[in-house]
Amino acid sequence: MDGTRLSDGLSSFARPALLDEALALLSSGDWTILAGGTDYFPGLRDRARQGPVLDISNLQALRGICEDQTHWRIGALTTWSDIIKADMPPAFDALKLAAREVGSVQIQNRGTVAGNLCNASPAADGVPPLMILDPEIVLTSLAGERRVPLGDFILGNRSTALTADELVTEIRVPKSSSRGMSGFTKLGSRVYLVISIAMIAARLEITEDGTIADAAISVGACSVVARRLPGLENKLLGRAAHAETFDFIDTSDMADLSPIDDIRAPASYRLGAAVELTRRALIQCVPEGLEQ
Secondary structure, three states: OOOEEEEOOOOEEEEOOOHHHHHHHHHOOOOEEEOOOOOHHHHHOOOOOOOOEEEOOOOHHHOOEEEOOOEEEEEOOOEHHHHHHOOOOHHHHHHHHHHOOOOOHHHHHHOEHHHHHHHOOOOOOOHHHHHOOOOEEEEEEOOEEEEEEHHHHEEEOOEEOOOOOOEEEEEEEEHHHOOOEEEEEEEOOOOOOOOOOEEEEEEEEEOOOOEEEEEEEEEEOOOOOOEEOHHHHHHHOOOEOOHHHHHHOOHHHHOOOOOOOOOOOOHHHHHHHHHHHHHHHHHHOOOOOOOO
């Protein structure tokens, strides 16, 4: 093995250099996967590391952003700083805005896109802006790979469709879903370094005559998992793309949500906030000159 393998008698630590090595280890034991470590290490608090840890941060083949004829491809180990710096279409602007909200710059430099998905927090900033892009999550094991829509990958709070012998290796965004402009809005108890009370990502395709041809809206932190709003998306089709168009949006358009009560906010507050944040995110999607 070209990577590192250590054992202290209580637990093992491995840092392979090749994907096949990582997959072989996963197939032979119960490992905790470590990528950027921005959730794993704070979760330890003052406890010692327990159980086998598979550090995949050395798998450089899993980092980076590229495109082919049909898809944009985001490697699993791509960091939020990588997202911010990447040259991508305006449909990815919501993802870039969310990337700037993922903790401090130091966290953005270490935290990975796939780690954010696998952590499966209801308040994960990266999920709604990816959801409006209809991505597939590529899961790889020694048996091969399978592709799962993002909406089917995150099953609940801290729960995903990932099996014990699989790694997320890539996020694939179809080019048909990477058209138009996008926006992202977030509400927290303070401006910076805060867990969301509610957040919205939106993407609009607008025709030359200024009407909405396609819409995608996703809401985070207002349900156990992020949700699309298909009813509202359909209502927007054919409407004029300017700020007044979005005034009709109200709580009835949030029927797909099931807001939660917690220490950050009651469900009723989250629902009202989601309405206003949706309007604001949609306005961000309207090209300059059409807002009024």
